Amino acid sequence: xxxxxxxxxxxxxxxxxxxxxxxxxxxxxxxxxxxxxxxxxxxxxxxxxxxxxxxxxxxxxxxxxxxxxxxxxxxxxxxxxxxxxxxxxxxxxxxxxxxxxxxxxxxxxxxxxxxxxxxxxxxxxxxxxxxxxxxxxxxxxxxxxxxxxxxxxxxxxxxxxxxxxxxxxxxxxxxxxxxxxxxxxxxxxxxxxxxxxxxxxxxxxxxxxxxxxxxxxxxxxxxxxxxxxxxxxxxxxxxxxxxxxxxxxxxxxxxx
Amino acid sequence: xxxxxxxxxxxxxxxxxxxxxxxxxxxxxxxxxxxxxxxxxxxxxxxxxxxxxxxxxxxxxxxxxxxxxxxxxxxxxxxxxxxxxxxxxxxxxxxxxxxxxxxxxxxxxxxxxxxxxxxxxxxxxxxxxxxxxxxxxxxxxxxxxxxxxxxxxxxxxxxxxxxxxxxxxxxxxxxxxxxxxxxxxxxxxxxxxxxxxxxxxxxxxxxxxxxxxxxxxxxxxxxxxxxxxxxxxxxxxxxxxxxxxxxxxxxxxxxxxxxxxxxxxxxxxxxxxxxxxxxxxxxxxxxxxxxxxxxxxxxxxxxxxxxxxxxxxxxxxxxxxxxxxxxxxxxxxxxxxxxxxxxxxxxxxxxxxxxxxxxxxxxxxxxxxxxxxxxx
Numbered sequence: 001x002x003x004x005x006x007x008x009x010x011x012x013x014x015x016x017x018x019x020x021x022x023x024x025x026x027x028x029x030x031x032x033x034x035x036x037x038x039x040x041x042x043x044x045x046x047x048x049x050x051x052x053x054x055x056x057x058x059x060x061x062x063x064x065x066x067x068x069x070x071x072x073x074x075x076x077x078x079x080x081x082x083x084x085x086x087x088x089x090x091x092x093x094x095x096x097x098x099x100x101x102x103x104x105x106x107x108x109x110x111x112x113x114x115x116x117x118x119x120x121x122x123x124x125x126x127x128x129x130x131x132x133x134x135x136x137x138x139x140x141x142x143x144x145x146x147x148x149x150x151x152x153x154x155x156x157x158x159x160x161x162x163x164x165x166x167x168x169x170x171x172x173x174x175x176x177x178x179x180x181x182x183x184x185x186x187x188x189x190x191x192x193x194x195x196x197x198x199x200x201x202x203x204x205x206x207x208x209x210x211x212x213x214x215x216x217x218x219x220x221x222x223x224x225x226x227x228x229x230x231x232x233x234x235x236x237x238x239x240x241x242x243x244x245x246x247x248x249x250x251x252x253x254x255x256x
Numbered sequence: 257x258x259x260x261x262x263x264x265x266x267x268x269x270x271x272x273x274x275x276x277x278x279x280x281x282x283x284x285x286x287x288x289x290x291x292x293x294x295x296x297x298x299x300x301x302x303x304x305x306x307x308x309x310x311x312x313x314x315x316x317x318x319x320x321x322x323x324x325x326x327x328x329x330x331x332x333x334x335x336x337x338x339x340x341x342x343x344x345x346x347x348x349x350x351x352x353x354x355x356x357x358x359x360x361x362x363x364x365x366x367x368x369x370x371x372x373x374x375x376x377x378x379x380x381x382x383x384x385x386x387x388x389x390x391x392x393x394x395x396x397x398x399x400x401x402x403x404x405x406x407x408x409x410x411x412x413x414x415x416x417x418x419x420x421x422x423x424x425x426x427x428x429x430x431x432x433x434x435x436x437x438x439x440x441x442x443x444x445x446x447x448x449x450x451x452x453x454x455x456x457x458x459x460x461x462x463x464x465x466x467x468x469x470x471x472x473x474x475x476x477x478x479x480x481x482x483x484x485x486x487x488x489x490x491x492x493x494x495x496x497x498x499x500x501x502x503x504x505x506x507x508x509x510x511x512x513x514x515x516x517x518x519x520x521x522x523x524x525x526x527x528x529x530x531x532x533x534x535x536x537x538x539x540x541x542x543x544x545x546x547x548x549x550x551x552x553x554x555x556x557x558x559x560x561x562x563x564x565x566x567x568x569x570x571x572x573x574x575x576x577x578x579x580x581x582x583x584x585x586x587x588x589x590x591x592x593x594x595x596x597x598x599x600x601x602x603x604x605x606x607x608x609x610x611x612x613x614x615x616x617x618x619x620x621x622x623x624x625x626x627x628x629x630x631x632x
Contacts, residue, residue: 052459078461086459092452094516095445103449106442107461115470118441119434125441132442172461 003065005030005208006051006176011060012232013050020046021232024060028176031202034210035223035240039252042229044212045087048178051210052084053077064176079107081175085165085182087212093154097145097164100153101136104171111135136171142204143167143197159190163197170201177201179211183218191215195222220244228252267436267519268429275425282418292417294533296489299424300482301525303431305509306518307478310435312507313516314444315471316451317373318382322479322506324389325362327498329480331396331404333358334412334487341413351415351423355484362480363473365392370472374465389500397495409494412487424485431478436518438474447471448516512558528555 008026012019021043028034036044049055051062053074061070069077092100105111113128140146143163148156153164162182169177182198183191195218201207213219219226219240226243228235230252236243243249278295281287304322311319337354344350369388373381399406438444447467449457458464487493509528513520531554535547561567572578 054455054459074458075461075463078459083461084459086456090453090456090459092449092456094452095448099445102442103445103457103462104460106446107463111442113442115438115443118443119437121437129442168456168460 003030004028005032005065006210007063007066008051009061009063011047011050011057011062013046013055013058019232021050021229022059024227024229024234026227026237028208028210030208031206032208032225033198033202033223034208035219035226036210036212036229037214037216037219037226037244038229038235041231043232044229045180046232047229048084048180048212051077051178052082078172078174081173082178083169083172083174083176084178085162085169085180087180087184089158089161089165091153091161091164091168093152095153096150097153097156098133098136098140098149100164100168101139101171102132104139104168105132105135108135108171108173139167139171142170142200144193159186162186163194166197166201170205170207174207177207177209179209179213181212181214183213183215191218194218198222216244264440267432267522271425271429271432271522275422275429278425279422282421289417290537292421293489294530296417296421296424296485297533298526298529299421299428300486300489301506301509301529302428302522303478303482303485304506305513305521305525306428306431306435307475307482308506309510309513309516309518309521310439310447310471311475312510313514313521314439314447314451315468317468318378319385319472319475320382320500320503320507321369321385321387321389322475323498323500323502324385324392325366325476325479326483326486326502327389327392327396327495328365329358329362329483330487330493330498331410331483331495332361333480333484334410334493335404337413337484337488338411347415348419348423350413351420351488355427355481358484358487359477359481362483363477366472366474366476366479367469369476370469373468373472386500386503389498389503393495393498405493407495409492410487411492412490414491415488417489420485420488427481427485431481432518432522434474435478439518443467443470508555512555512562 004027006026006028008024011024011026012022014020014022024047026034036047038044046055050057053069053072053076056071061068063069064080064082067080069080069082072080092103095103111128111132113125118125137146137149140149143166145156145160145163145167148160153161156164162185166177166179166182179198183194186194198209198211199222202209211219211223223240225238226240227237228243228246228249235252236246236249278287278292282292304326308319308322311317333354336357337350340350340353344353365388369385372384376384396404396410397407401408404410439447446457446462449460449462450464450467454464490497505528509524510521512528513522513524532551535551539546539550561571
């Protein structure tokens with residue numbers, strides 16, 4: 001396979017005395033679909049929060065394409081190419097669907113438009129706005145929300161809000177996309193649709209995807225490799241089928 | 257221009273027309289000086305409420321120190337005009353330069369206050385800004401008589417009232433242009449994104465620090481300019497006028513006008529100032545005690561009218577929008593509204609979020625799906 005996109009070395013974080021995540025080692029190759037699973041409270045979202053700069057890891061490092069991003073700010077990490085969605089949907093509720101995506105496009109170099117350029121309404125402002133709209137519509141088409149682009153995002157049904165979050169993250173042109181329970185609250189049909197979307201995104205944009213999910217069908221259908229976390233430590237790692245059938249993993253999920 | 261929409265520029269046109277009408281009236285001597293003073297007060301209130309609305313309505317932070325920024329502008333701009341009076345020959349240049357000085361110094365203070373705003377949120381920021389306003393006020397109150405006049409107040413040059421309000425109109429138009437162009441660009445989008453969800457905005461790569469600072473700076477700049485204008489209309493700047501009561505009055509204008517609505521702020525500022533001045537002139541003598549009482553009653557009635565669920569049908573059936581729709585017989589299609597950059601005010605803000613569930617935006621969700629019209 002090709003080169004490594006994300007490399008996590010011995011990553012860990014403690015809150016007071018609680019070791020939320022410890023000794024996490026991961027390596028994700030380019031265009032890989034990687035799963036992060038585990039029971040509730042295992043520390044999966046904490047890993048995401050460390051990778052996106054919400055929390056500063058207390059030990060270990062992680063590298064994106066060889067660049068050390070440990071402990072950097074959220075905006076900086078996003079500009080370097082890690083985008084995420086949230087477990088509890090965090091859309092810009094009072095904005096229309098297309099505006100949500102336009103915010104995601106804000107820092108793209110081709111849509112650069114200075115504060116004073118906008119203030120004085122120079123021709124560049126209009127040109128950029130138009131190009132941004134075109135691009136936003138294109139992204140919405142991928143997730144199948146083009147028709148709904150002019151309604152308020154808080155009025156979208158739950159499943160579509162999840163898709164909009166993916167669209168917004170995609171707009172920031174990431175190299176690595178972190179999806180936090182993308183299929184939560186979706187019906188089987190929507191889940192199947194989402195699987196197609198995720199594959200399409202990876203193939204079309206060469207994006208590497210790391211996802212957290214409780215729906216094991218979804219995980220085994222998409223990911224070729226997984227890491228299973230339990231109480232902040234790695235329980236099993238490697239090929240999806242083998243890892244999910246590991247007796248330790250089954251024990252962690254269902255009990256003895 | 258291909259994309260020219262009259263509705264985007266309607267507020268400029270209305271303000272410009274009102275300005276021209278008053279200019280003509282005052283040159284033919286048809287306006288009493290009392291009304292000119294009221295007009296100047298209204299212009300100052302409009303400046304203040306529009307500038308505060310970008311902090312409260314668009315960025316979603318509560319600032320209670322707006323009178324403090326105004327105070328900085330009033331004293332320092334006023335002082336600058338006194339010092340410059342002999343230096344610059346032309347009165348107009350003097351006025352403009354002192355406005356810039358007052359505005360810029362207030363903007364610097366705004367940036368300084370913006371810095372804690374990056375760490376504090378909500379009520380805590382409100383307390384910090386409130387304290388700032390009071391500190392500024394008491395510093396000027398205790399200044400020596402030769403510097404800023406202390407408790408005697410700072411006397412400013414007496415400029416001709418007939419011209420001053422024209423300057424006021426121009427400044428309001430500039431302020432409106434700056435605020436509106438800022439909010440209707442990608443930068444405005446980023447600012448409203450911060451209001452809706454700061455965490456998501458950060459994760460989407462928005463530089464929250466930068467935008468908060470910009471908003472606080474722009475807002476306090478115009479508050480400072482309003483302060484300078486105030487010092488010219490009053491002839492004498494008294495620090496007692498800038499108490500936190502005044503900050504709250506500005507906040508009331510913003511809230512009544514509707515959060516996130518520039519036009520609403522302008523209308524509310526006009527009405528409240530008009531009401532205030534009118535009550536003071538009509539109720540004199542023994543009735544003067546009723547001034548504050550009636551003022552408060554009217555405010556309560558307006559708020560109840562705006563928010564009471566029982567009056568909802570009445571509000572939606574008989575309002576200006578409905579009237580305009582009848583006159584222009586246009587289709588009230590929510591889709592037209594929401595992709596229109598000028599209609600931010602129809603998109604509900606955080607404050608009205610529970611109302612969202614019942615307003616026209618959701619009344620007919622299928623109506624918002626309309627054929628592609630923008631990008632052909």
